[in-house]
Every structure is written in structure tokens, then in C-alpha cells.
């Protein structure tokens with residue numbers, strides 16, 4: 001493999017034109033779409049329009065005339081197309097953390113009603129901290145046990161004590177992907193429910209929540225969905241659970257006015273809206289929702305080219321190439337691959353651990369225009385969004401990494417000063 005061969009791969013790439021949807025700064029190789037997706041050109045326009053016309057001229061009328069009030073469901077339905085959810089099964093609201101609180105509470109309520117002796121929440125020790133903090137807070141509140149295990153110990157935890165298995169589908173550190181359908185099936189056989197965090201999956205890998213018979217899911221708008229900084233998140237529940245919540249008039253814990261069955265009647269007591277709408281709490285952030293809709297549209301734009309399956313094929317080719325090139329060209333530089341080599345186990349990112357200097361190496365790369373990120377204590381993380389990442393970018397990024405490591409330039413003091421966000 002050489003640089004020309006990467007050029008040839010780009011020339012033959014059926015998804016290449018999708019990159020034109022994005023405002024990519026000159027001279028930047030962006031390998032951090034797993035943290036914050038790139039600005040879609042349409043979003044800059046659309047946000048202007050929402051601000052200038054819908055807010056500026058339409059004012060309060062725009063809740064009806066511009067359909068602001070329907071945004072949680074409208075954008076939710078579009079995300080649903082990417083994760084195997086049916087219409088009306090996804091709502092966009094709040095952050096991933098807040099949505100996780102809501103759906104994990106709902107799952108625990110269902111289990112408390114059916115099997116009150118089940119008192120354990122199991123998750124992965126290496127799960128993203130916010131997931132673990134939310135589970136910890138619920139475990140404290142309800143006097144449950146939160147049990148954290150390694151990935152290969154999960155199946156041993158599927159017993160009659162387990163209430164909810166709460167997992168992130170693709171691990172934020174290693175990029176390792178769980179088999180959603182198989183784990184869900186085994187958890188169900190053991191009588192447990194499963195909550196999936198799709199933060200690193202939605203828009204990154206094919207997901208089919210209904211085919212997997214999953215119970216609840218949440219996910220993030222600002223990563224592979226390109227929704228912009230702080231974009232709202234989404235929540236999903238299987239229709240069997242929302243139907244039961246309807247029948248039994250079950251709440252989620254953050255019962256706010258826009259999750260009420262009739263918010264504009266302004267009545268008490270609280271009566272949950274039917275279906276997923278009960279998972280909405282307060283007023284949607286309209287401007288952010290508008291930007292998120294444009295972001296989701298950039299992923300849906302792949303549909304005529306084969307959709308998520310085609311994106312997945314390219315993503316695997318990109319990550320495979322990156323792994324291979326780093327191993328060839330940066331051998332003996334103390335980098336240890338953290339991401340599974342096996343395609344079926346890999347999300348859309350590649351991580352390398354390095355005993356020392358990881359943060360500074362990433363800073364030196366960023367100074368050269370190759371943007372990835374660092375996750376303490378030792379992970380260099382590179383995300384590959386197939387919508388806008390080219391094979392030539394992979395080649396060039398590895399060449400920069402080689403130069404940074406071989407020259408030792410990362411040792412310079414300026415690369416060793418920790419910023420607040422890494």
C-alpha cells in the first residue's frame with residue numbers, strides 16, 4: 001500500500017460525494033467525528049433561517065407554523081431509520097445522561113413490578129463514566145447493587161438476581177462492539193432487561209433495535225449524527241414496554257409538562273403522554289434540534305448508496321487500513337492496539353494505548369492538523385466517519401503520526417500542557 005493506492009481507493013469510492021455535504025476546514029484531517037461530528041453545510045444555513053425567520057419573524061407562532069413542537073418526534077423518526085426503530089418509537093430530548101436516567105428508571109420500574117427480588121444492575125467496568133454515574137445514582141436511590149464487570153464476564157452475570165443489563169454497544173475507549181442481538185437474547189432468557197447506549201453506534205454502525213428485541217436505548221446527537229456541540233440526544237423503548245406503560249399509566253421519573261398527555265390543558269395531576277412522548281420532559285432546544293436534523297440528514301443521504309451497510313463497509317475498510325498502516329509504519333513506537341482486529345467486533349474508531357506521552361503526541365498531531373483525541377490515562381483515539389473521511393486522509397494521518405513519534409517533537413513543552421478538554 002502506498003499513497004497512490006489510497007488515492008485510487010478514493011477515486012473508486014461510491015460514497016465519496018457525501019463529503020461535499022460538510023464544511024471541512026482546509027488542511028485538517030478530522031479523525032474525531034466520534035466525539036464531535038463535522039459541521040454540515042446545510043446546518044449553517046438552516047440555523048440562520050431558524051433564527052432569522054422562524055424566531056425573528058414568526059416569534060411564538062413558530063411553535064405551530066414552523067412545527068417546532070413536533071421536532072422531538074420528527075427528528076426522532078429520522079434517527080429511528082438508522083437504528084431499526086419504527087415511526088414514533090424514538091424521541092429527541094435532553095442529553096444522553098438524562099435520557100439514560102429516564103429509561104434505566106423505567107426498566108427498573110418494570111422489573112420491580114414483575115420480579116422485585118431482582119436487585120442487581122450489571123454494567124461494564126470500562127463503560128463511559130456518565131453511564132456508570134447515572135446507574136450508581138439510581139442504585140443508591142433504590143437500594144440496588146451496581147455490579148461492574150469486564151466484557152468477557154458479562155454472560156456469567158445473567159442470573160435471577162439481575163434486573164437490568166446496561167451496556168454501551170461500542171465502547172468509547174477500545175471501540176469494541178458487543179453483539180446486541182445475542183446478548184439481549186441471553187439476558188432475556190435469564191429474565192433481565194437490557195438498556196443499550198448507542199452513543200458510538202448511531203450513524204456509525206448498523207443497528208437494528210427491533211430485530212434484536214432490545215428493551216431500551218439512548219444515544220448521542222453530536223457524534224456520528226453530526227448534530228453540533230451539545231446537540232440533544234435520543235431515547236427509544238420497545239413498543240411492548242411503551243404499550244405496557246400506557247396500560248398501567250407508568251411514568252418515567254422526570255415527569256415534565258411536555259411529557260404530559262395534554263400539556264396545553266395545564267391540568268394536574270400528571271398524566272403521562274402515550275408511547276414514547278412520555279419520555280419528553282421540558283421544552284425542546286429548537287435551534288439545536290434544527291441543526292441535529294441537518295446532521296441526521298447527512299447520514300440519511302447515504303441511503304441511495306446503500307445506507308448504513310455501505311457506510312459500515314467503508315468504515316471497516318478505513319479502520320482496517322489505519323490499523324495496518326500504523327502497525328507497519330509506526331512499529332516499535334510503543335503503541336498497543338486496543339481495538340479488535342476482528343471486523344465484527346469493531347466500531348468505527350481505532351484506539352492505541354501508549355505508556356507515556358499519549359496526550360502530548362495527540363497535541364503534536366493536532367498542531368499538524370490531524371485531529372483525534374486522548375482519553376486518560378493512555379489512549380490515543382481516532383474516529384473514522386465514512387461520510388467524510390478519505391483513504392488518503394488515513395495515509396496522511398499515519399505519516400504525520402510516524403513523523404511525530406520518530407522526531408520526538410511531542411516532547412516539546414507546548415504539547416505537554418493539559419487543557420480542560422482532552
Ligand SMILES: Cc1ncc(COP(=O)(O)O)c(C=O)c1O
Nearest residue numbers: 095096097128168172197199233
Ligand atoms: C458512551 C457515551 N455515553 C454518553 C456520552 C455523553 O452523554 P451526554 O450527552 O450526557 O454528554 C458519551 C460522550 O462521549 C459517551 O461516549
